[in-house]
Amino acid sequence: xxxxxxxxxxxxxxxxxxxxxxxxxxxxxxxxxxxxxxxxxxxxxxxxxxxxxxxxxxxxxxxxxxxxxxxxxxxxxxxxxxxxxxxxxxxxxxxxxxxxxxxxxxxxxxxxxxxxxxxxxxxxxxxxxxxxxxxxxxxxxxxxxxxxxxxxxxxxxxxxxxxxxxxxxxxxxxxxxxxxxxxxxxxxxxxxxxxxxxxxxxxxxxxxxxxxxxxxxxxxxxxxxxxxxxxxxxxxxxxxxxxxxxxxxxxxxxxxxxxxxxxxxxxxxxxxxxxxxxxxxxxxxxxxxxxxxxxxxxxxxxxxxxxxxxxxxxxxxxxxxxxxxxxxxxxxxxxxxxxxxxxxxxxxxxxxxxxxxxxxxxxxxxxxxxxxxxxxxxxxxxxxxxxxxxxxxxxxxxxxxxxxxxxxxxxxxxxxxxxxxxxxxxxxxxxxxxxxxxxxxxxxxxxxxxxxxxxxxxxxxxxxxxxxxxxxxxxxxxxxxxxxxxxxxxxxxxxxxxxxxxxxxxxxxxxxxxxxxxxxxxxxxxxxxxxxxxxxxxxxxxxxxxxxxxxxxxxxxxxxxxxxxxxxxxxxxxxxxxxxxxxxxxxxxxxxxxxxxxxxxxxxxxxxxxxxxxxxxxxxxxxxx
Numbered sequence: 001x002x003x004x005x006x007x008x009x010x011x012x013x014x015x016x017x018x019x020x021x022x023x024x025x026x027x028x029x030x031x032x033x034x035x036x037x038x039x040x041x042x043x044x045x046x047x048x049x050x051x052x053x054x055x056x057x058x059x060x061x062x063x064x065x066x067x068x069x070x071x072x073x074x075x076x077x078x079x080x081x082x083x084x085x086x087x088x089x090x091x092x093x094x095x096x097x098x099x100x101x102x103x104x105x106x107x108x109x110x111x112x113x114x115x116x117x118x119x120x121x122x123x124x125x126x127x128x129x130x131x132x133x134x135x136x137x138x139x140x141x142x143x144x145x146x147x148x149x150x151x152x153x154x155x156x157x158x159x160x161x162x163x164x165x166x167x168x169x170x171x172x173x174x175x176x177x178x179x180x181x182x183x184x185x186x187x188x189x190x191x192x193x194x195x196x197x198x199x200x201x202x203x204x205x206x207x208x209x210x211x212x213x214x215x216x217x218x219x220x221x222x223x224x225x226x227x228x229x230x231x232x233x234x235x236x237x238x239x240x241x242x243x244x245x246x247x248x249x250x251x252x253x254x255x256x257x258x259x260x261x262x263x264x265x266x267x268x269x270x271x272x273x274x275x276x277x278x279x280x281x282x283x284x285x286x287x288x289x290x291x292x293x294x295x296x297x298x299x300x301x302x303x304x305x306x307x308x309x310x311x312x313x314x315x316x317x318x319x320x321x322x323x324x325x326x327x328x329x330x331x332x333x334x335x336x337x338x339x340x341x342x343x344x345x346x347x348x349x350x351x352x353x354x355x356x357x358x359x360x361x362x363x364x365x366x367x368x369x370x371x372x373x374x375x376x377x378x379x380x381x382x383x384x385x386x387x388x389x390x391x392x393x394x395x396x397x398x399x400x401x402x403x404x405x406x407x408x409x410x411x412x413x414x415x416x417x418x419x420x421x422x423x424x425x426x427x428x429x430x431x432x433x434x435x436x437x438x439x440x441x442x443x444x445x446x447x448x449x450x451x452x453x454x455x456x457x458x459x460x461x462x463x464x465x466x467x468x469x470x471x472x473x474x475x476x477x478x479x480x481x482x483x484x485x486x487x488x489x490x491x492x493x494x495x496x497x498x499x500x501x502x503x504x505x506x507x508x509x510x511x512x513x514x515x516x517x518x519x520x521x522x523x524x525x526x527x528x529x530x531x532x533x534x535x536x537x538x539x540x541x542x543x544x545x546x547x548x549x550x551x552x553x554x555x556x557x558x559x560x561x562x563x564x565x566x567x568x569x570x571x572x573x574x575x576x577x578x579x580x581x582x583x584x585x586x587x588x589x590x591x592x593x594x595x596x597x598x599x600x601x602x603x604x605x606x607x608x609x610x611x612x613x614x615x616x617x618x619x620x621x622x623x624x625x
Contacts, residue, residue, distance in 0.1 A: 019049040020056060022092055028078060033059050040108055040122055050094055050102035051109055055123055058130050062347040066616040067139060067317055068129040071096045077616055103130065129618055135347065138321040142350075143622035145324040147369035149200035149333065169197060172225050175265050176218040189215040192375035196334045197222055199373055204336045205355045206377030207393065208564065208590045212336050213249075215377070216308055217256035219334060220274055221266055223306050228270065237304035238279035241314040241344070243507045243514025245562050246279040249310045251534070253279070282309065282319060284509070286326055296326040305331055311562060312337035317348030317619070340397045342561055342587045342613075349615045356624035368624050388415035389589065389596045396586045401609040408598055408605070418599045429569055429597055433459055433475075434482040437553060441487040441499030444522040449531035449538040452520040456501040457533070459567040461554035462588050464579050470571045470599070475554035483553075496521055496528055496543045503555060506548035511541065516559060518552055557588045568592035572600030572608070580608040 020037065023029045033056040040055060041047055054069070057078050061069045066077050075093060094102075103109045103125045110121040110133070124136040131139070177190040192215045196202040206212050220236060227234035238253070240246040257274055260266045266274065285302070287295030296302050307327050309315070312335045315323070327333050339352040358374035380390050388407055392415055395404035408417035418425045440455035461479075463472035483499065484490055490499035504517040519532040521543070529540040557570070570588040573579065585608040589596060598605065 019053040026091060029056050029060065044107050047108045048102050048106060050099055051106040053094065054099070054103060054130050055108065058123060058132050061616065062135065065343065065347055067135050067347050068131040068616050068618065070129050070616050071099050129616065138317050139619050139622065141321045142317065142324060143369065143619060146201055146623065148329065150369060150373065168226060168229055172222045176222055188375055188377050192377070193219045193222060195373060195375060196332065201333045201373055203354050203370065203374040204334065204377065205339050205374060207338050207340065207380060209380040210377035212377060213252040213256060216336060217253055220277065221260060224270055224273055234306060235304045236277050237285055237302060237307045238277055239282045239285045240279060240310045241282055242516060243281050244516030245311040245314065246281050247514060248562055249279040282323055286322060294322055294326065298325050301328045302326050307331060308334040308336065310336045313339060313341045313351035314344050315350045316344040316346035317350055318346065320348065320350045340583060340586050342558060342583050343615065349617050353617060353619040353623060356620050370623050388412040389592050392596065393586060393589045396582060396589055396609055399582060399609055399612065401606045404609055405602060405605060414594065415596045418597065419601055426599065433461060433569065434479055437479050437483050438486045440501060440520055441483050441490050444499040444520050445487060445489045447523045449522050449540065452522055453531055453533050453538055456520050457565055459569060460565040461569045461571055462557045462560050462591060463554055463571040464557055464584060465573050465577065466556060468573060470573045472554040472556050475571065476551055479553040498523060498528060501552035502530060502549045503552040503559065504546065504549050508547060511545045513541065513546065557584055560591050561587055564591055564593050566593050567595040569597045570599065572604045575601060575603035575607050580604060580611060582609050582612040584608060
């Protein structure tokens, strides 16, 4: 009997049984990994059990965001909090040296030199990391493409690193950013724009409120102005990984354009061209193809002269590879995002790998493919200079748990900490959350869509988990019951309840709603409508037109990524939860604009800060050798 064949016990076949069986019984390896090993073992009967075990783990690792597995850290990379059927100490993890020897020369394992051969093997082993062959290819493609773009020219704009001889670029940047005065600290937003306009690829990194959108709008304006000065039009593509992120990008760009028009920097046809550049998702930018390919690729590249991608931290490695494959070699590419936020739910840590050590070491990395291409914006314009929220976010980002705990413990009005979620200290927060929900419901009953949306978003509970005493489900249930008692009109039965806030959970381009869009069910013309939040008010949508959604009394931190709230209430689970990571807490803290409340024990906060997401990837080493 072989791996993957249906049996009563579900045991693997004889060739790999000794190594795989304990991990199958413990629930570490599932049907997918078993069937893959079975298929490879049938094709290559000489494959050794240790090599097949490495194949199973390499196939499992992307489920947890890893591009590959590192033999010395394989326990951490293929286990999660649910793998408790057997204690970790009882699992027979192979000894690293013996495992390494088993991979060298295996019929199913290629070395980096062999990986480019015509006859492919399922695994690639570089002496430290084990990859599924396709993930090795993605990593190699991304690193190689970015390196090539640094030496390629760009259509319609200046060559990389070469100033225009007529000084048009500097004058354009002076108009958009203001002239730079000698002796003053260099304007990093202007530097980011200059790099974006003079290099094949540019990276703009920064946290919330650091002015990334400010720079992007001026890059757009400058690119169009420079192209117009040469007598031709410019085709620009704006994209983000999700529909919600693309919509937010469009709203932010339009808001910034108003300021430039007010100053007279842009007008007429240029203003219309900029306003008409609608962001889209990366998937829609690349176009629908067959089941495994996009319409645009190397043989059918995108027509755009300039491509700007926001929220790059949410891009997976495979999608990044396909994007680079489709962007013309002579086009400019600008990648924007926050390397400290939560990463893609798929494999890779693309934004973190792109930024690498550039922000800390400056010119020490001359010669690296992205040296001089990364601009890290650090000054937060959203917060006041003495903002406790900004200080806590910096402490979390830097991994300084003592400083974060100290700041939260100061009792400042804009950053409050409630260590005991079961005590009376939580009552004022619950009261504030319920009061805002009741106000939203009352406005919805009165048919005031904009007031309902404002109240619903005024204070928002951001939970790390869905279930449990600190989870979003329990918060939602508690709020919904309190609202029903206070506003009897919302007690109506049925799928749609008047006064309920909702969040969309799937993209629907036909109805112009996207995953993460929020709204409130309001009274309208004797019936119900869902008032969807937009950048300039509310849009009423018939409930029947919305398919995938859930109530939005509270939300998970993952769902909150890219949003901001006047008051964010961060609800953390007990210490020991595998969900607690530095990136999760940083993302939650930076959702707060005016006030932050953190609910969780000191142990939970410290555990989160002390545990950065450590995804296995070789991309950083390729870009910053």
